[in-house]
Amino acid sequence: MGLPGVEGLLRELAPHVLGALLRRDGDFDACEDAVQEALLAAAVQWPSEGVPASPRGWLITVASRRRTEMWRADSARQRREERAASLAPTGEDPAPAADDTLTLLLMCCHPSLTQPSQVALTLRAVGGLSTAEIARAFLVPEATVAQRISRAKQRIKQSGARFVLPALAERPERVAAVLHVLYLIFNEGYTASSGPSLHRVELTAEAIRLTRQLRERLPGDGEVAGLLALMLLTDARRPARTGPDGALVPLAEQDRGLWDARAIAEGVDLVSRALPTGPVGPYQLQAAIAAVHDEAARAADTDWPQILGLYDLLGGLTPGPMVTLNRIVAVAEVHGPQVALEHLAEAEADPALSGHHRVEAVRAHLLDRAGEHEAARAAYRLAARRTLSLPERRYLDSRAGT
The missing domain is CATH 1.25.40 (Serine Threonine Protein Phosphatase 5, Tetratricopeptide repeat)
Incomplete structure (x- = not known):
């Protein structure tokens, strides 16, 4: 397996490994640090030594050992060494991991955290990105990202949050926060707010990957489907959005033959099935607008009256400055x-x-x-x-x- 495959596997396994440690220990800060060290060790060793037969078990073993070493290194916690030793790795975690990603996303988007902290912690703990990768993606100093992550973990600890799914009554609001964070990550990747590049593909790709995982765990949530559809329908245009010199090409002038037809088909299918099944939300409406654009063979074929009607609905649900500007164009x-x-x-x-x-x-x-x-x-x-x-x-x- 080549390096890109290793990187993808590590990002897929990161939340499951962290979930395994959190179920045993509960200290988000220390467990997350241990998992990051295990991911780093794997990124160094696996490309040359090969991926182990049980990569998840390998990561849990290494992270658990590191977690035990942390206990032993802290003189104030010597009395808890016996407990730490009882967490000896078994190679695999017997507890079910089906909801690890969802639980981690909800924890990382805890209401006590600021949005920048939610974004940074989500990319680190659930996405498996290093602090340096997050800093490069957002063009901010690594120390700034490290500080955000550290403060976020301390806030979670102080809040007393545990590694369990919130009560059913709390979940809609918490899931809405997760969707907003994923939306912010995607938007920053698709139209970078500053810097020399229009796109930061590592962010759009990570946002789509995490939203796919969220949809697997919440298949009946129309807004999760709507957000995934919106991301796919928008990102499908990326190959035509810049010219050979990197210059921006506006939507009306893009070569639509360069658009990703498979992503468009998937996005249209997702939003078409989501809209009739329940309450319509803002992500579904934005996806519907993107679908109208993407299904037009030429810019001149765009159904602008339909788009204006959709913006009217969107403005009624979630009015905002960018909705207003886009509606004015329509x-x-x-x-x-x-x-x-x-x-x-x-x-x-x-x-x-x-x-x-x-x-x-x-x-x-x-x-x-x-x-x-x-x-x-x-x-x-x-x-x-x-x-x-x-x-x-x-x-x-x-x-x-x-």
Whole structure:
């Protein structure tokens, strides 16, 4: 097995190994550290020595030994050494592991944690990414990520959270938090908020992988299906979203022959089966919008009235600044740019949109459509100055003709 296969296997096994230790011990902080050391040892040894016959058992054994060493190294816990020794590894964990990933996701998205901490801890504990990998993905110092993870684990410990599924009454709210974290991870990967690259594929791939795992454990949840569909339908366009030089290519100008047809088919199937079966949520609606775009053979074939109707529904469920801006683009396609500009003038009174580069980008697009090309160029230049993404800045500058 080559290195990419080893990396994929380690990320798949990470939550199960951590779950095995947590069921025995319960100390999230120490168990997670022990698992990270076991994953590192495997990443070094397996590519050259081969994957063991029972990779999960190997990781549990190494992590358990490391956990015991931690107990022994702490002089204040010498009295608990006998208990630590009783946790001697058996090679396999007899307890069922079917809900390990779901339980860990819910624990990592504990309501006492901030969103950045939830994201970092999810990628580390459930995704199996190292602190350095997370730091590179988000373009922040490794020390910052390490601090977020450390504080998150301490918060979990202080909250008294145990490695068990929350009560049924708590689960909908906790699952909603998990979905939001996975959505944030995907969005940061698909349109990086800063830096030289438009995409961070390691984040989109990890978000899709974790959402697939969540769907396996919650097959009847329409919003889980909706989020997975949204990710697949959006990521399907990634091959056509940048040119050979890395420049951004807008949706209307993309070569749709480069889109991932299999991902589109899976996403359409998921959302088509989810919508009629229960309460419609925002992820299902966003997936439906993405499906309308993806099913159009040409940009000119896009069913914009249907998209506008879906945005009306979405705005009623979860109003927000980006929903507002995207709806205004749909208004322009259905009712014309002048009507859309009137809507934009009303929308930018929202403090959440104040100074946002996408307001000026939408304004520039609408002015261009209305034939006010000089005003459009000025808006494109202003949007370019405000964005932190270099590919977006290059695209906006090119539209401004600078």
